[in-house]
Amino acid sequence: MSAPHDHVSTAVSQNLSFEALMALLEQIFLRHGTSADVARTLAFNCAGAERDGAHSHGVFRIPGYVSTLQSGWVNGQAVPVVEDVASGFVRVDAANGFAQPALAAARSLLVEKxxxxxxxxxxxRNSHHFAALWPDVEPFADEGLVALSVVNSMTCVVPHGADRPLFGTNPIAFAAPRANGDPIVFDLATSAIAHGDVQIAARKGERLPAGMGVDSLGQPTQDPKAILEGGALLPFxxxxxxxxxxxxxxxxxxxxxxxxxxEFDWSNHPGAKTPWTGQxxxxxxxxxxxxxxxxxxSQELVRQMHGVGLKRLPGDRRHRQRAKAKVEGIALDPQTLADLRELAGLL
Amino acid sequence: MSAPHDHVSTAVSQNLSFEALMALLEQIFLRHGTSADVARTLAFNCAGAERDGAHSHGVFRIPGYVSTLQSGWVNGQAVPVVEDVASGFVRVDAANGFAQPALAAARSLLVEKxxxxxxxxxxxRNSHHFAALWPDVEPFADEGLVALSVVNSMTCVVPHGADRPLFGTNPIAFAAPRANGDPIVFDLATSAIAHGDVQIAARKGERLPAGMGVDSLGQPTQDPKAILEGGALLPFxxxxxxxxxxxxxxxxxxxxxxxxxxEFDWSNHPGAKTPWTGQxxxxxxxxxxxxxxxxxxSQELVRQMHGVGLKRLPGDRRHRQRAKAKVEGIALDPQTLADLRELAGLL
Structure with a gap:
């Protein structure tokens, strides 16, 4: 599958409704061995990211999901085990499956508590998270709740003051309701740059801004290839x-x-891409x-933020893209769409 | 009172025990109108910061506390009102007093919950926080609990993408227990630099690193005076x-x-220095x-962090200073000590 978003396509893109894209992705997951529940949950998540313009976590991720499922690294049929531990504490064993179905299984109990x-x-725990984090928190704000989430990933970030990588890109996401407007939502990697953006810069042959990463010797570099080939990212x-x-x-x-x-070792699972951690x-x-x-x-805070000259709030761009996609559909270039259809067994 | 820590004193410093410094500070608070409870809580907090080498929140803060109490901006006699709202939710109305006595009043209920x-x-809410934030979270880690705290302060930080200040320095503090070692503790301002460090640079006539602040026209500046005189800080x-x-x-x-x-207006209280916000x-x-x-x-994480070359963990310096002060006492230069004794009515 070619990279869908880092070049200007000469062909005319095709627009799919959210429902059509979701059905296509659902079929890809099912065809690669997930249960119906897991397929629906991941397709909804991934189609939502694409719809909202969060391309690095949209259909761009599908080949990684597929190769991971094919490698046997993750269990696409896992049934999460929810444990009601205390009046404010819920635990889920994701059973070596994806994190999103584990959240879905525990969600109503969590909200009730x-x-x-x-x-x-x-x-x-015992979960794989390969998606954006904001889709996990935003729905709570839609219900009037404040939500904060963190997920760790895979060693690629050098702790400040160390000389070798240890941490993951380890994002933090937050969502809060707002009167007369979309919720306030942000999702930020604690690394200086996202891994996907380094890959895109490498393909384009572009240099990165200073302070993003180091090479395999631990020396600062602005060459994205040097970061990807044995180097590492820095924290923001x-x-x-x-x-x-x-x-x-x-x-x-x-x-x-x-x-x-x-802590995890996926060397016996070539093609595995999903970090096996917790959330x-x-x-x-x-x-x-x-x-x-x-x-x-929170609406008053937003009003004041606009008052000091802020044009765009965190999450604004996604909400605008979402509204646009509702009218126009979700644009995919023909090659990307053909690749997805092939993975779904439709070509 | 002269700035105690930004010059090398030619006189020999004097060493006080923690108990002696705390008693001296307690007397200062009492003499300026606080209740015995409030005096004890603030003296413990402030002497602890000085002992741990956190000089910007140690006795350096005493003149600010005194002028604030004298201005009538804060109620040094306030009795916090604790409300048991739900099985996991405690509210405190600090009654226009300091935040630390409010935390102390609610602490046992919070831990029980x-x-x-x-x-x-x-x-x-309705509270004044003028101290470091780590002393609020670290004791929970000593009891085996994980704690996270945030406190907002006063407008001096320009939101990213805006052109005028709105946010406070708004620190985040975190503490977690660790086997066979001191807890893991950090306390970070979300501003690029602490306000106290700008003041110190201005007095020394030093320039700041790039990216710390803007002048009164919103233009980037490395001149600390330009930041203090109508300018503002940037977020980190x-x-x-x-x-x-x-x-x-x-x-x-x-x-x-x-x-x-x-939201607060202290213009009718000259000398007031403490933000009236929440925590x-x-x-x-x-x-x-x-x-x-x-x-x-968490001990395993620390072991691995040292393994990739990290020399110093967040909080390490404070714990080392604390151990040193236990043996040697807390060093104060003679002028600072004389000023404190004068504020306590002992000279």
Whole structure:
């Protein structure tokens, strides 16, 4: 499958409805051995990212999902085991399956606990997360809840002050409801740059800005190929981003019972791409807070942010793309669409 | 009071025990109108920061506390009102007093809830926080709990992509227990540099590194005076640090019922220095997690961090200073000590 988004296609792109893209992706997952539940959950997630313009986590990911399933590294039929541990604590053993079905299986219990206790935590372990993190938190904000999630990944980031990689790109995602508007949502890797963006720069033959990564000798480099061939990424924001990345390892792995980013060995599974780690979600019910409604207050913050000259809020671009896709459909270039149809067994 | 730490004193410094320094600070607070409880809590906090080498939040802060109390901006006699809202949610109205006595008043209920529910949240509002944030979270790790706290402050940081300041320096602090070692603790401002460090650079006539702040016209500057005289700070790490700072406003103010960093007006209280906002703490009981003990796992992460060449962990320097002070006492230069004794009415 060719890279769908880093070149201007000369052919006219084709527009699919969200439902049509989701059905196509669902068929790809089913054809590569997942259960119907897993296929539906992953197709919804991946089609949603593509629809929202988050291309690095849209159909771009499908070949990685397919090669991972083919390698036997992940169990596409896994049935998550949900454990009700305490009045604010839910645990899920994802059973070497994907993290999104594990979240889906525990979600109603988590929301019930958050509304009752005021806050609840979901600790997912033995799970594979190969998607954007914002789709995991945004739906809670749609229900009036505040959500925070962290997931660790695979060794590719050098801790600040160290000389070899240890941490994953370890993203943090947050979502909060807002009156008269889309929720406030962000999803940020604690690495200085996303791995996918390094790959795209390498293919284009472009140099990276300073401070993104090191070569195989641990020396700073702006050459994306040197980062990919034995080099590593740096954390964003120096020692501060590094501390946050460390926190993600502690919350997503140590606290869940999952693997640290450096603990799994997929060398016997060529084609495996999905980190086998853990994920933590914290959900808070802001109706328990004092004073005015939380959503009114977050709307006031947004108003003030615009007042000091901010044009675009985190999440704005995705919400705009989503609205556009609802009218126009989701544009895919012909080659990408043909590749997807082939993976689905339709050609 | 002269700046105690940004010059080499020619006089020999004097060493006080922690208890002696705490008693001296307690007397200063009492003499400026606080209750005995508040005096003890703030003296313990401030002497602890000085002992641990966190000079920007040690006795350096005392003149600011004193002028704030004298201005009538904060109520040094405030009695916090603790509300038990839900099985995982505690609220405190700090009653226009300091945040640390509010935390102290709610602490045992918070720990009890975290141990029972697995997670609990403390929402403090109507509070003044003028200290380091790590002293608020580290004691939870000493009890085997994981703690996260955020506090918003006062408008001095320009959101990424905006042209005027809105956010506070909005720190995030985290603490986690560790087997066979001091807890893992960090406390990071979401601004690129702390306000105190800008003041120190201005006094020394030094220039700042690029990317720390802007002048009164919103233009990038490396002149600390230009930042202090109508300019502002930038967030750390560009749009990512800015998103985290926004999250701190939402959690510490909107979720608690406290003021945003831009909402209070102290113009009628000359000498007031303490932001009147809110604070959020989340405490998790890691004994609810699956698999090995959390403290063993965090120790393994530390071992691996040292293995990739990391010399110093977040918090290490403070713990080393603390051990040193236990033996040698806390060194204060004679002028600083004389100033403190004068504020305490002892000269």
């Amino acid at each position: 958050a509304r009752s206790a005021g806050i609840a935590v979901l600790a997912i 924001g120096g020692h501060k981003g590094s501390a946050l990345s460390m926190m993600v390892e502690l919350l997503a792995a140590a606290l869940t019972g999952g693997n640290f980013s450096f 933590l979600l914290i959900v808070i019910d802001p109706s328990k807070s004092a004073g005015q409604s939380f959503a009114e207050r | 975290a141990r029972s529910a697995g997670i609990a949240v403390l929402a403090i 790490g560009g749009h990512k640090g800015s998103a985290l700072s926004m999250m701190v406003e939402l959690l510490a103010a909107a979720l608690t019922g406290g003021n945003f960093s831009f 959020l703490l989340i405490v998790i009981d890691p004994s609810k997690s699956a698999g090995q003990s959390f403290a063993e796992r």
